[in-house]
Every structure is written in structure tokens, then in C-alpha cells.
Amino acid sequence: MLRRVRSAVLIAFLVLAPALPAAEVEPVRVASKNFAENYLLAEIVAQLLEGQGIAVERAFGLGGTLICYQALLNNEIDLYVEYTGTLSQAILQRPEVTDRDDLNAVIAERGLHLMPQLGFNNTYAIAVRRQLAESLELRNIGDLAKYPKLRLVFSHEFLERGDGWPGLSKRYALPHRVEGIEHALAYQAIADGAIDATDAYSTDGELSRYPLRVLEDDLAYFPAYMAAPLVRSAWLRDAPLAAESVRRLAGLMDASTMQQLNAEVAVVGKSYAEVASEFIDTHRETLGVNDLARQSATATLWTDMAGHVIRHLQLTGLALVAAIVIGLAVALAVFANRRLADAVVYFCGLLQTVPSLALLALMIPIFGIGFTPAVVALFLYSLLPIVRNAVTALATVDPTLVRVSEALGLTRWQQLRHLRLPLSLPMIFAGIRTAAVISIGTATLAAFIGAGGLGEPIVVGLSLNDTDMILRGAIPAAMLAILAEFLFAALQKRVSRGYQ
Amino acid sequence: MTSPSDACVSFHGVSKKFGELVVFNELSLALPSGQTTAIVGASGSGKTTLLQMVNALERPDSGSLQVFGEPIPQHQLQQFRHRIGYAVQGAGLFPHLSARDNVTLVARLLGWSEQRIQQRFAELLQAMALPANVADRPPRELSGGQQQRLGLCRALMLSPDMLLLDEPFSAVDPVTRLGLYERFEEVQQMHAVSTLLVTHDIREARRLADVLVVLDQGRIVQSGSPDDVFADPASPYVERLIASVA
Numbered sequence: 001m002l003r004r005v006r007s008a009v010l011i012a013f014l015v016l017a018p019a020l021p022a023a024e025v026e027p028v029r030v031a032s033k034n035f036a037e038n039y040l041l042a043e044i045v046a047q048l049l050e051g052q053g054i055a056v057e058r059a060f061g062l063g064g065t066l067i068c069y070q071a072l073l074n075n076e077i078d079l080y081v082e083y084t085g086t087l088s089q090a091i092l093q094r095p096e097v098t099d100r101d102d103l104n105a106v107i108a109e110r111g112l113h114l115m116p117q118l119g120f121n122n123t124y125a126i127a128v129r130r131q132l133a134e135s136l137e138l139r140n141i142g143d144l145a146k147y148p149k150l151r152l153v154f155s156h157e158f159l160e161r162g163d164g165w166p167g168l169s170k171r172y173a174l175p176h177r178v179e180g181i182e183h184a185l186a187y188q189a190i191a192d193g194a195i196d197a198t199d200a201y202s203t204d205g206e207l208s209r210y211p212l213r214v215l216e217d218d219l220a221y222f223p224a225y226m227a228a229p230l231v232r233s234a235w236l237r238d239a240p241l242a243a244e245s246v247r248r249l250a251g252l253m254d255a256s257t258m259q260q261l262n263a264e265v266a267v268v269g270k271s272y273a274e275v276a277s278e279f280i281d282t283h284r285e286t287l288g289v290n291d292l293a294r295q296s297a298t299a300t301l302w303t304d305m306a307g308h309v310i311r312h313l314q315l316t317g318l319a320l321v322a323a324i325v326i327g328l329a330v331a332l333a334v335f336a337n338r339r340l341a342d343a344v345v346y347f348c349g350l351l352q353t354v355p356s357l358a359l360l361a362l363m364i365p366i367f368g369i370g371f372t373p374a375v376v377a378l379f380l381y382s383l384l385p386i387v388r389n390a391v392t393a394l395a396t397v398d399p400t401l402v403r404v405s406e407a408l409g410l411t412r413w414q415q416l417r418h419l420r421l422p423l424s425l426p427m428i429f430a431g432i433r434t435a436a437v438i439s440i441g442t443a444t445l446a447a448f449i450g451a452g453g454l455g456e457p458i459v460v461g462l463s464l465n466d467t468d469m470i471l472r473g474a475i476p477a478a479m480l481a482i483l484a485e486f487l488f489a490a491l492q493k494r495v496s497r498g499y500q
Numbered sequence: 501m502t503s504p505s506d507a508c509v510s511f512h513g514v515s516k517k518f519g520e521l522v523v524f525n526e527l528s529l530a531l532p533s534g535q536t537t538a539i540v541g542a543s544g545s546g547k548t549t550l551l552q553m554v555n556a557l558e559r560p561d562s563g564s565l566q567v568f569g570e571p572i573p574q575h576q577l578q579q580f581r582h583r584i585g586y587a588v589q590g591a592g593l594f595p596h597l598s599a600r601d602n603v604t605l606v607a608r609l610l611g612w613s614e615q616r617i618q619q620r621f622a623e624l625l626q627a628m629a630l631p632a633n634v635a636d637r638p639p640r641e642l643s644g645g646q647q648q649r650l651g652l653c654r655a656l657m658l659s660p661d662m663l664l665l666d667e668p669f670s671a672v673d674p675v676t677r678l679g680l681y682e683r684f685e686e687v688q689q690m691h692a693v694s695t696l697l698v699t700h701d702i703r704e705a706r707r708l709a710d711v712l713v714v715l716d717q718g719r720i721v722q723s724g725s726p727d728d729v730f731a732d733p734a735s736p737y738v739e740r741l742i743a744s745v746a
Binding site: 400401403404405406407408409410411414418419422423 | 557580586605664
């Protein structure tokens with residue numbers, strides 16, 4: 001009887017299952033770049049969807065525009081917030097295409113779609129100390145030309161970019177001699193009166209914190225950087241409910257709203273989650289959110305850290321185990337052939353010279369973003385010390401002893417098992433030890449491709465300029481590296497026991 | 501001279517080159533069974549190469565080489581080598597193994613019973629006058645003389661049909677060396693094994709060997725009983741060898 005009921009349920013399920021809206025069951029994969037505003041916008045989108053009961057997977061703090069864009073093309077994520085200027089200039093390299101409709105016409109063939117704009121334009125702006133601006137009656141950028149003695153100091157990037165100072169000075173005929181400064185220091189410098197004007201992003205939260213005036217770009221020199229969710233066209237089709245929710249964000253944020261939201265994080269020091277949920281709360285009618293899934297952002301310091309440590313250990317542990325297994329197998333296969341061994345060691349060395357972030361980025365077209373490509377990249381980095389030490393150790397075992405072992409009638413395998421391997425162990429362990437420490441350090445960069453781990457608080461902290469948060473990742477990472485160093489040193493000592 | 505039928509090793513017209521360097525050209529030599537033959541020569545005379553051809557660590561380029569009355573079985577080298585004990589200068593013990601494991605490694609790999617292994621090991625320690633407390637120590641904790649004796653124990657472990665000794669007495673001080681000679685002589689008296697001893701010390705050869713072969717740049721310049729060689733050196737080279745240790 002029971003069995004019959006059970007099969008009836010099963011049949012009902014099999015019949016009904018295809019009728020469920022499958023796409024809406026899939027979590028929406030929301031990503032962000034690694035700077036504060038983009039983080040906040042992604043969090044707003046995520047909470048908005050969660051408020052509708054739609055599951056969200058967050059891949060925040062990805063290391064830059066191209067990583068986000070590649071991840072989107074690769075169907076690793078569904079959505080991130082992009083800026084029209086960045087899309088046309090940096091990604092498509094077609095600066096003449098500026099309008100959203102025109103952009104959509106271009107990216108449609110790539111299976112992407114730029115959703116309606118959020119409302120603000122996060123472009124370059126020139127900020128002047130307000131007091132100075134009032135006394136000199138500075139309103140437009142062009143007004144600066146009348147005061148060639150003003151100390152104009154810009155971020156290094158702005159000085160270099162074609163759409164930065166070189167073009168700006170030409171367009172407005174600005175005669176000033178300019179200098180470079182780190183962007184993060186510029187606000188303090190201008191507030192202190194050390195400099196008179198600098199470049200800023202028009203939605204920087206700091207603009208409201210310091211007494212500054214943003215000059216009008218009356219000649220419309222700076223391109224528009226209108227923020228809008230960039231999504232996969234297929235996702236729009238498959239997840240109409242989620243897409244409808246995101247569409248409601250259109251036009252809700254003008255520049256001053258965005259500046260205010262940024263300031264809440266950067267200046268007031270609230271968490272992204274708090275600011276995002278307050279924003280959604282304020283606009284709950286427009287956004288159609290009834291039951292706000294409030295994120296408890298507090299009291300999770302230790303559980304967060306434990307989670308990051310575990311993730312970090314998973315990343316490095318898996319990469320290390322793979323590197324040990326494959327590295328040793330390769331070393332055993334090639335050590336007897338000098339030229340082959342040299343070639344393999346050389347190749348591993350070559351891998352080591354690829355900058356970490358570049359290697360991670362190279363992984364994306366093959367493995368996407370997240371855990372897998374990070375493990376693969378860390379694995380590749382761990383290979384060199386392991387393979388090189390193993391090959392060297394195996395090949396340099398005292399030749400007299402090798403002869404003796406041969407003369408004793410040991411087979412090649414027995415020679416390996418009873419002579420070469422045990423004598424090589426200390427050096428092999430030294431290689432594993434180096435690989436472990438390198439890998440724990442490098443794994444912090446894995447957060448740039450959404451792999452999590454202790455790099456996550458570091459990346460968020462960097463984008464927020466929040467030292468506490470950076471240390472929350474950096475200190476445990478350093479401790480792990482030291483711990484690994486001690487652990488493997490002890491193991492190495494143990495296997496070396498009784499050697500000459 | 502010994503006839504080839506009693507020979508445990510016979511070289512016939514053996515040539516060997518390392519690159520351009522000719523080590524042997526058409527060398528012929530027979531080693532008598534059950535006796536100790538010493539090959540004496542200066543460095544570079546080719547004596548180690550000659551010894552290593554016997555257990556196939558080196559191969560002749562041409563000519564024929566018979567060991568135990570047959571060509572060396574190239575496809576059963578391990579079994580062949582288990583019949584030949586091998587000891588070298590400096591002992592060549594494995595640094596990561598205890599004295600016991602060094603001596604008994606191959607017996608263990610051959611699947612000897614634990615009892616048989618321990619019994620044979622005890623016999624050998626006794627024969628070489630080694631105290632039982634060396635057994636579990638690593639080589640680096642032992643004296644040069646003890647290491648050298650363990651090297652001989654290892655060579656004798658499987659009760660081989662032949663011994664190849666490549667200057668096993670030369671890296672120790674003279675007093676220790678005398679002790680080693682005595683141990684070796686006792687072992688040979690109990691159970692004479694065909695032995696090929698390579699040495700640069702013609703006095704050592706005279707003391708230990710039944711047959712003495714003097715080698716100079718790959719050529720045999722004299723062979724015969726030690727007394728005959730000492731009484732009537734065949735060339736100035738042999739005279740110099742004798743004078744060098746007199």
C-alpha cells in the first residue's frame with residue numbers, strides 16, 4: 001500500500017516537474033567589479049532579487065572589467081553593472097558608439113544586452129576646494145584657464161589616459177603645469193589645501209564628505225559613463241521574473257543619490273549589505289518588494305573568517321595535492337632523461353613568470369570563474385618548486401650508490417623505491433613546503449575571479465579603503481603561510497631523520 | 501695457468517672504449533674458480549672497468565665474456581647479479597638504512613623468511629667481528645672500518661658464488677686494514693668463494709690473492725702466483741708497483 005502511494009507521488013512528480021518554471025529555480029549569478037560603487041550596486045541587485053524570493057549567487061569583487069565581461073560571455077555569471085563609456089571604449093573599442101540603443105545593437109550578436117540605465121553618470125569630474133571656487137567664482141572647467149597658477153594635481157591614470165588630462169587641457173586650453181598623485185590621497189590633499197583641484201569620479205562618496213565643488217563640463221568633453229545592468233540575452237529570456245525586478249531599478253539613482261549611497265559606505269562606514277537594504281527599503285513600493293530579506297551584516301565576523309579560512313585551505317590544499325601527485329609523477333617520468341627533465345623544469349619556470357592575475361584571467365575562457373580556475377592556476381604555480389626539486393633530487397643521488405644498487409641486483413623500480421626516493425624525500429619535501437607557502441599567498445588573488453577565500457575581505461577592504469577588513473584577510477593568510485611553513489618544516493625534518 | 505674449463509670468468513678478445521678512449525683492446529683473461537685473483541694496476545689501468553664487466557655494470561664492445569661458464573644472461577640480470585657479491589671502496593652503504601637493513605635489503609626483497617635473514621645476519625656480524633649493537637645504527641654513526649666490514653657483509657649476505665671487490669680495503673687506516681684482511685682471510689678459509697679483487701696495492705694483492713694479474717693501460721703485463729711476480733717482475737712498471745709499497 002505504502003509502496004503504491006510512493007510510486008504515485010513519484011509519477012506525479014515526474015509528470016509535473018517539467019511544468020515548473022525551471023529557469024526561475026536557477027539562482028541568478030550576480031557579479032561585481034572590485035571597486036566600492038560596483039560592489040554596492042551588485043548588492044542592491046542581489047537583495048532586490050532575494051526580496052522576491054529569487055536565489056542569488058554572488059561573485060563580487062572580480063578583478064576588473066575584462067574578467068567580468070569574459071565571465072558574462074562564458075555564461076559563468078548572468079549580470080553585472082557596467083558603464084556605457086567603459087563598454088564602448090574599453091570593451092568594444094568603438095568610442096563613437098555611446099548611446100544605449102546603439103550599444104545594444106552591437107552587443108546583441110554576442111548574446112548580451114544592456115538593461116535600462118540606473119540614472120547616474122559616473123564620469124570624470126574636476127573637483128576644486130569649495131572656498132577657493134567661491135572666491136574665484138569657478139563654475140565651469142573652462143574657468144580654470146583664467147588662473148594658470150592654480151595647483152592642479154591629478155591621479156596617475158588620469159594624466160595618462162587619452163580621455164584624461166591631455167585631451168582636457170587641449171579642449172579647454174588649460175595652461176597649467178600638472179603633477180601626479182595617488183587618487184586615494186587626493187581628497188585629503190585638497191581638503192588640507194595642499195592642492196587646489198584634482199580629478200574625481202562624479203559619484204565618489206568623498207565628494208560630499210569634503211568641502212568641494214565639482215566644475216561643470218560645459219563643453220561635454222568627458223564621455224558618458226551611464227551605469228546599467230549588463231546581462232546575457234538568454235538570461236532575460238529564461239528568467240523573466242528576475243529580469244522584471246532588475247528593470248524596476250531604471251532611473252532610480254541620479255548622481256547625487258549614488259554619491260550619497262557611496263558616502264554611506266566610504267565615509268559613514270556602513271556595510272554594503274546595510275546600505276543596499278536601506279535603499280531597497282526606501283524604494284520598496286517602486287521596486288515591488290514586500291518581504292525584505294534583510295541581511296544581518298553584524299556578528300558574522302568570526303563565522304565569515306572561518307568560512308574564508310576553510311575556502312582558502314580548500315583552494316590551496318586541492319591545488320597542492322594535485323601538484324604533488326602530478327608533479328611527482330612527471331618528475332619520476334622524466335628525471336632519468338636529462339634533456340627532457342631540463343625541458344620540463346624550464347616549462348614550469350615559464351609558468352611561474354606569468355603574473356598571477358594574468359594567469360587567473362587566462363583561465364577564464366577555459367574554466368570560467370570561481371573555484372576551478374583558481375585551483376588550476378594555483379596548481380600551475382605549485383608545479384615548479386615540486387617538479388624542480390624532485391627532478392634535481394632524483395637525478396643527483398650519489399652515482400656510486402646507484403651503481404651499488406644495480407650491482408646488488410635491484411630492479412629499476414626497486415632502485416627507485418629503496419634508494420632514489422628515500423634519499424630524495426628531504427628535498428622533495430622542501431619543494432612541497434615552498435609550493436605550499438607560495439600557494440597560500442597567491443590564493444588571496446583568487447578572490448579576483450570570484451573563488452572566495454581570504455582574498456575576499458582583502459579585495460573588499462581595498463575597494464573600501466578599509467584597513468580593518470584588509471587585515472581580516474591578510475592576517476589569517478599570513479598566519480596560514482607561517483603555519484604551513486612550520487608544519488612542512490617539521491615533516492621535512494621527520495623524513496630526513498637518519499640521513500647524512 | 502688455469503684451463504678455461506675451471507674458470508669462473510673468462511674474457512676472450514674483449515675490447516672496450518669510452519668514447520675515444522680505448523680501455524681494452526682484445527683482452528683475454530681467465531679467472532680460476534674457488535681462488536682469489538687480484539688485478540693490480542695504477543689509476544687509469546682499467547681495472548675497475550674490467551671488474552664491472554663481470555657483473556654487467558659495463559658491457560664489452562666486442563669479444564666474448566663468459567661468467568660461470570656461460571654468456572651473461574642479459575634478460576635475467578637481477579638473478580645473475582644475486583649470485584655475485586659486490587663491495588666497493590668506502591663501502592657504499594645506503595645512508596637512510598640501518599646497518600641491518602643495508603645488509604639484509606636484497607634478501608628481504610627476495611622473500612627470505614625473517615628467521616633465515618636474522619640468522620644469516622648474525623653469522624656475518626660474527627664473521628666480521630662486528631658488535632651486535634651496530635645493527636640498528638645508521639652508517640654515519642659507524643667508523644670507517646665498521647662500514648667497510650658491513651659492506652663485505654652485504655656482499656656475502658646471499659652466499660654468492662663469486663665476490664667482486666673493488667678496493668674495499670683502501671679507504672681505512674693501516675691498522676683497521678690489517679683487521680679487515682684477517683676477517684676476509686677467515687671467511688675465505690671457511691668457505692672459499694671465487695673472488696676478483698681490484699687494488700692498486702700490490703702488497704695487499706700478494707697477501708690476499710692466489711693469482712696476481714698486473715694491468716697497465718688495459719694490457720696484462722704479467723700474471724702468475726704472487727711470489728713469482730715479486731721474484732721476477734716482468735717489466736719496469738711491475739718493478740715500480742712493487743717498489744711503491746715496499
